[in-house]
Amino acid sequence: MNVTTIIFDLGGVLIDWNPAYVFDTLIPEEEKRKHFFENICTHEWNEEQDAGRTIKEANEVLIAKHPEWKEHIEAYYGRWEEMLGGPIEETVEIFRELKESGHYKMYALTNWSAETFPKALALYEFLHWFDGRLVSGEEKMRKPFPEFFQLLLDRFDIKKEEALFIDDNLRNAEAAKDFGLETIRFTSSAQLRDELERRAIL
Template sequence: MINTIIFDLGAVLIDWNPNYLYSTIFTEDERHHFLTTVCTPAWNEEQDGGRSLAEGTQLLIEQFPEHEENIRHFYGRWAEMLGGEISGTVALLTQLKESGNYKLYALTNWSAETFPIAEERYAFLSWFDGIVVSGAEKDRKPFPSFYKTLLNRYAVKPEEALFIDDNLRNIKAAEELGIRGIHFQNPDQLKAELIAYGLIS
């Protein structure tokens, strides 16, 4: 029986995309090159895992001094990468919350330095019974220790939990710990799977 639902945030509930910022700076080809060779997802994940924004920025500037200005924009203008809430998923979160049947948590790879911006912008973040932020823990998905932090902190039994994430790598890591997973693709697909689990109607 599932009594706990754990959400990822970025690309599930919150529309975050570096392209929103860099489309105002580069052509499409330039933007693609910059975000796949300079400010890469792997580099950003290190800040999500606890490395300071200042250190991460400086390391990259040393590697790519010709891109210094645009590297500094990544965190200097980070709020411009935030879109709105993903309304279809927030509607499902609302339904789950209002049912009163489930504990709701968030497990997110997110820098501790930028997460307060999201907390101010998205009121639904206050609905969770707990949020575990990778940057604050200096740990991140897909490492098992990060999932265990949430399980232990909130006394969650893996077999009673369902985890929703847009990254299949993170879903597989949760399943290794005995947590059922839904690989999020869009709100309609998520709704269908929640109905299939009998969690909503």
């Protein structure tokens, strides 16, 4: 395979983001916290913001259903920056090496709210190293849907057979494979480096 293009997911690969950084303190009781994430601010609810729903609407929907959780619901995005653990430095270094090699075009394909992504852009210089990026909240479509992968290829004139996709989310990695992209399911920076070296990309 002649790889000319590398596509990175962001959260969990290049950037550490975890609501636990806020909610382990805000809801110290483990069972209550588990209930909150499984029944109130669920993964599915968060993905609607990744797909373009506004934070205002998202909060209103949940507060109407669960008024007793109002403070916690509002904290999810109100304290969003506190959920950022910072760059995953070892992966950023891999990104730097790939970029500086001059051999590859580099793109980002991320599920991320259009309202919070500008904050990440201001915080992390390496997000400006990409040759292009697609943010789900801006495009109002997201992974794992194939049209989001196709939009990336079309917008940046990427040849599918020359592209490598990196994502930590198993569902999204499998969707990329089904779409026809060569894919690395990211589990750690060391594992990613090994995979890239094995493919003679690094």
